[in-house]
Amino acid sequence: MQYMIIIKGSKIAEKKKDVSQELRVKMDLFNDTLDQAGIKILAKGLHPTQEATRIHFHEDGTKVFSKGPFYPFEDQIEGFFLIEVQSDEEAHHWFQQVPDPIGSGQGLIELRKVY
Numbered sequence: 001m002q003y004m005i006i007i008k009g010s011k012i013a014e015k016k017k018d019v020s021q022e023l024r025v026k027m028d029l030f031n032d033t034l035d036q037a038g039i040k041i042l043a044k045g046l047h048p049t050q051e052a053t054r055i056h057f058h059e060d061g062t063k064v065f066s067k068g069p070f071y072p073f074e075d076q077i078e079g080f081f082l083i084e085v086q087s088d089e090e091a092h093h094w095f096q097q098v099p100d101p102i103g104s105g106q107g108l109i110e111l112r113k114v115y
Contacts, residue, residue: 002041002084002114003091007101009076010108014048014069023103030099034083039094045079074108082114 019027034040049068056064070076078101085091091111100107 001086001088001091002082003095004112004114005081005083005095005098006077006110006112007045007079007081007098008108008110009049009073009078010102010106011073012102012104012106013078014050014073014076020103023099023101026099026103027101030097031081033097034081034094037094039083039085039090041082041084043079043081046077049073049076088113 031040031043034043049070052068052070054066054068054070056066058064081098083091083094085094091113095109095111098109101109
């Protein structure tokens with residue numbers, strides 16, 4: 001079973017503010033742990049929404065393009081881990097090990113099962 005651990009956006013991430021060295025070390029260690037467990041498929045961070053573009057599709061077939069930033073930041077995706085595990089319980093175990101992605105007690109992550 002594949003799961004995506006989604007790192008939700010934040011005002012800090014949107015400002016392109018570099019993360020602290022301490023947080024970088026924690027995230028690198030978590031990535032290494034997933035690698036050692038043999039469950040990580042992919043892990044990536046995303047550029048802020050201020051660099052993003054959206055397409056809005058309309059019933060009449062037209063498309064409307066809009067440039068970021070997109071609000072609220074907490075509804076956006078900042079990054080993700082894609083993992084493959086044997087059970088829901090194992091997915092929840094790894095999900096609970098993710099460090100606070102903001103590093104200040106303000107992080108938000110989400111676990112979603114992949115079809």
